[in-house]
Amino acid sequence: MFLLIGCAxxxxxxxxxxxxxxxxxxxxPYFSNARKDYVYKAKIDAFNRSxxxxxxxxxLGAEHHRIAFTTEIGNTIFDFTFKGDDFRVNxxxxxxxxxxxxxxxxxxxxxxxxxxxxxxxxxxxxTENILQTDILSKKHYFYxxxxxxxxxxxxxxxxxxxEFTFTNIDNQFAKQIEIAHHNFKxxxxxxxxx
Amino acid sequence: MHKIxxxxxxxxxxxxxxxxxxxxxxxxxxxxxxTRAEAISTVMSEFTQYKHLDFLSDxxxxxxxxxxxxxxxxxxxxxxxxxxxxLFKNETLFINDDGNKSNMDVGSNKIFKQLNxxxxxxxxxxxxxxxxxxxxxxxxxxxxxxxxxxKDEQFSKFIKxxxxxxxxxxxxxxxxxxxxxxxxxxIKFTDRVVNKTLSDAVFTE
Numbered sequence: 001m002f003l004l005i006g007c008a009x010x011x012x013x014x015x016x017x018x019x020x021x022x023x024x025x026x027x028x029p030y031f032s033n034a035r036k037d038y039v040y041k042a043k044i045d046a047f048n049r050s051x052x053x054x055x056x057x058x059x060l061g062a063e064h065h066r067i068a069f070t071t072e073i074g075n076t077i078f079d080f081t082f083k084g085d086d087f088r089v090n091x092x093x094x095x096x097x098x099x100x101x102x103x104x105x106x107x108x109x110x111x112x113x114x115x116x117x118x119x120x121x122x123x124x125x126x127t128e129n130i131l132q133t134d135i136l137s138k139k140h141y142f143y144x145x146x147x148x149x150x151x152x153x154x155x156x157x158x159x160x161x162x163e164f165t166f167t168n169i170d171n172q173f174a175k176q177i178e179i180a181h182h183n184f185k186x187x188x189x190x191x192x193x194x
Numbered sequence: 195m196h197k198i199x200x201x202x203x204x205x206x207x208x209x210x211x212x213x214x215x216x217x218x219x220x221x222x223x224x225x226x227x228x229t230r231a232e233a234i235s236t237v238m239s240e241f242t243q244y245k246h247l248d249f250l251s252d253x254x255x256x257x258x259x260x261x262x263x264x265x266x267x268x269x270x271x272x273x274x275x276x277x278x279x280x281l282f283k284n285e286t287l288f289i290n291d292d293g294n295k296s297n298m299d300v301g302s303n304k305i306f307k308q309l310n311x312x313x314x315x316x317x318x319x320x321x322x323x324x325x326x327x328x329x330x331x332x333x334x335x336x337x338x339x340x341x342x343x344x345k346d347e348q349f350s351k352f353i354k355x356x357x358x359x360x361x362x363x364x365x366x367x368x369x370x371x372x373x374x375x376x377x378x379x380x381i382k383f384t385d386r387v388v389n390k391t392l393s394d395a396v397f398t399e
Contacts, residue, residue: 037250041276043291052278052291058249066249072256072278073270074245074371074379075352091375094351193254193275 010141010155011123016130022122026131026142028149029172031113034059040177040190042069047185053077055190057113065113066090082110104186108179111135111152112164159183168192212339215331223331223338224322226364231320237262239386243272247377260383262317267397270313281397282313288399295399316358316369327356336362350374 011018031038042055056068061083068079079090087106114135121132131142135154138161143151152164162181166174175192215223238261245254258272271279281288287298315321321342322329330341342356351374359368365386372378 035251037252037254039254041278043294050291050294050296052289054245054254056247056250056254058251060249068247070245072272072276072280074243076373076375076377079375191276 008158010139010153010158010160011121011130011132013158014125016123016125019122019124019129022119022131025116025118026114026133028113028115028142028152030149030166030174030177031057031059031065032115032172034061036173038173039193041193042191043189045185045187055188059113063115065109067109067113078105080106080109082113104181107136107138107154108162108164108188111140111154111162112177112179212332212334215333215338219333220331223340223360223364227360228320228322230364231318233389234318235264235389236392237317237386237388238390238392239383242382242384244380244382245377246380248375253380260317261392261396262314263392263394263397266314268314268317269397281399283397283399290399297399316356316366321356321358334359337367 036059038057040055042053044051044053052072054070054072054074056066056070058066060066064081064083066079066081069077071077076091076093078092078096081088081090087110089102092102117133117135117140119131119133123130123132127145129144129147131144133140133142139155141153141155142149143153148169150166150169153160154162159182161183162179165178165180166176167178168175173192177188177190179186179188179190181187238259241258241260243256243258245256247254256272256276257274258270260271261267261269266282268282269279277290277292279290281290289296289298315323321327322340326346327342327344329343332339332341338360340358340360342358344350344353344355353371354374354376355372357368357370357372358366359370361367365388367383367386369381369383370378371381
């Protein structure tokens with residue numbers, strides 16, 4: 001029985017019901033306003049160390065975001081650009097300049113900010129509508145309640161790997177965001193400045 | 195065209211306003227600041243911090259309080275829009291992030307060690323070390339503006355320059371830390387109180 005569940009697909013494990021009519025694209029409105037500076041106080045727990053900082057997202061155009069992380073006093077820790085399929089490291093502290101870490105952050109922030117992505121499958125679970133899509137070749141499930149996005153889950157080999165939750169939502173602005181990794185110790189908590 | 199004229203106007207204004215000091219004037223400023231720094235035992239001040247990132251529409255503004263006690267106790271406490279404090283004490287950096295406490299051995303980290311020394315020195319206005327910095331002196335009306343360009347290559351990748359503004363009394367009223375990308379943090383001090391008794395309790399972790 002456990003083996004069967006272990007091998008079952010993520011939608012089956014979670015009792016999702018397939019749905020036929022589906023939107024063509026996912027929609028994530030939380031970093032979609034180019035007139036807004038998205039500024040968050042961040043708390044990062046990584047590999048048994050905890051540190052804080054300021055997390056900043058700016059939409060600069062269609063499919064174009066700049067994402068930076070600074071210390072409270074303002075020194076830049078990292079600064080990335082996402083533009084279409086391109087990804088650029090503008091700056092990263094030498095101590096953190098590791099390919100593995102940059103790839104983790106790239107995957108997380110791409111999933112966090114990508115506004116639209118083609119829908120592969122559509123499901124329902126109770127009151128929630130769930131859209132399956134691929135971001136950087138990994139399966140992602142977007143959970144909507146009343147058309148409001150409140151969770152994104154990255155799934156690999158039928159297992160939940162990363163969970164993005166959006167809470168305290170005010171007019172398409174998620175004031176609290178959490179990114180939790182399940183396969184290693186990395187947890188990012190973001191709280192909006194205002 | 196209007197933009198160019200506007201720009202030229204401001205460049206010429208700033209050229210008039212900001213004038214390089216003569217060597218004699220620079221020595222006089224150093225002496226004034228050092229004399230003043232030597233007479234300081236404690237400093238308390240409010241501060242407003244403006245983080246400028248070129249790609250943002252507005253600077254990120256935060257506010258807080260600073261406490262300093264000789265020889266090297268420093269506490270930065272942000273109060274708005276978040277609660278966060280950093281205490282430099284006995285070669286250790288104690289962090290209180292909205293109730294979550296942690297610490298870091300500054301002694302083992304050269305960057306933080308230098309940052310601490312600079313913060314301490316800049317609060318006291320006593321950072322005129324020609325071995326550590328290339329220093330340039332300017333005057334703007336009654337106040338002085340001094341550029342400190344770190345000589346240490348590793349450190350200059352972190353902070354390209356410190357610009358300190360001193361008022362006519364020789365107190366630091368503004369600090370600007372410029373990153374290699376030209377983004378900067380601009381800190382303005384207000385309500386500065388010098389030599390008021392500060393209990394050690396202010397500096398407990």
